[in-house]
Amino acid sequence: ELKVEQNPLFLSMQEGKNYTIYCNYSTTSDRLYWYRQDPGKSLESLFVLLSNGAVKQEGRLMASLDTKARLSTLHITAAVHDLSATYFCAGPSNAGGTSYGKLTFGQGTILTVHP
Amino acid sequence: DARVTQTPRHKVTEMGQEVTMRCQPILGHNTVFWYRQTMMQGLxxxxxxxxxxxxxxxxxxxxxFSAEMPDATLATLKIQPSEPRDSAVYFCASGRWSNNEQFFGPGTRLTVL
Incomplete structure (x- = not known):
């Protein structure tokens, strides 16, 4: 079954700075999902990456997928306080079989953006 | 605006009591997931x-614990008897079998005293 590892797990940034969160996964997957969770709230779908080389951008966040390297990145540009949240990546637990439809989540990266 | 709904949003109960949490998945979704989130164990x-x-x-x-789907519009998660270690936020999510993307409900915050 898929294993997903994120790093860093904790990220403290200054406003205006750039940084990247990395999501490594253990077996071949052609898709990867990013979620955001604000404190005390639910998980919200951020990006759906469905193929090798896929790149999605929304505001100051950009996500990409490299299926050959089994790596997805979430890049933050010119961070602002509103981006403070926990970010999860997730991949299909097993393509095909009874795990189809099920996601394996990374541990989450807690991002704090300071003035 | 299709959303997953969960009730109750908050529940405080005493150890030994039965707790039932309900979830209404998004219409047309055929997969339903129950998650638990705590600081110690994560999701x-x-x-x-x-x-x-x-x-x-x-x-x-x-x-x-027991989980059921009496019909396509209702999923339930029951705990009987509840224990303090069950205190957590319980999320329901729904999706389509052909697509792994899951949509999460607002969660039920459970406190067992």
Missing amino acids: ELLAYFRNRAPLDDSGMPKDR
């Missing part, structure tokens, strides 16, 4: 269903 998958049939409940303590 844990408890059980999931496809077309109302349970596929995997290995993440759930079987002696006290």
Whole structure:
């Protein structure tokens, strides 16, 4: 079954700075999902990456997928306080079989953006 | 605006009491997932269903937890008897079998005293 590892797990940034969160996964997957969770709230779908080389951008966040390297990145540009949240990546637990439809989540990266 | 709904949003109960949490998945979704989130353990998958049939409940303590889908619009998670260690936020999510993307409900924050 898929294993997903994120790093860093904790990220403290200054406003205006750039940084990247990395999501490594253990077996071949052609898709990867990013979620955001604000404190005390639910998980919200951020990006759906469905193929090798896929790149999605929304505001100051950009996500990409490299299926050959089994790596997805979430890049933050010119961070602002509103981006403070926990970010999860997730991949299909097993393509095909009874795990189809099920996601394996990374541990989450807690991002704090300071003035 | 299709959303997963969960009730209750908050529940405080005493140890030994039965707790029932309900979830209404998004219309047309045929997979439903129950997760539990705590600071210590993070996000844990408890059980999931496809077309109302349970596929995997290995993440759930079987002696006290049960999950069902009486119909396509309702999923339930019961704890009987509840214990303080069950205190957590319980999320329901739904999706389509052909697509792994899951949409999460607002969660039920459970406190067992």
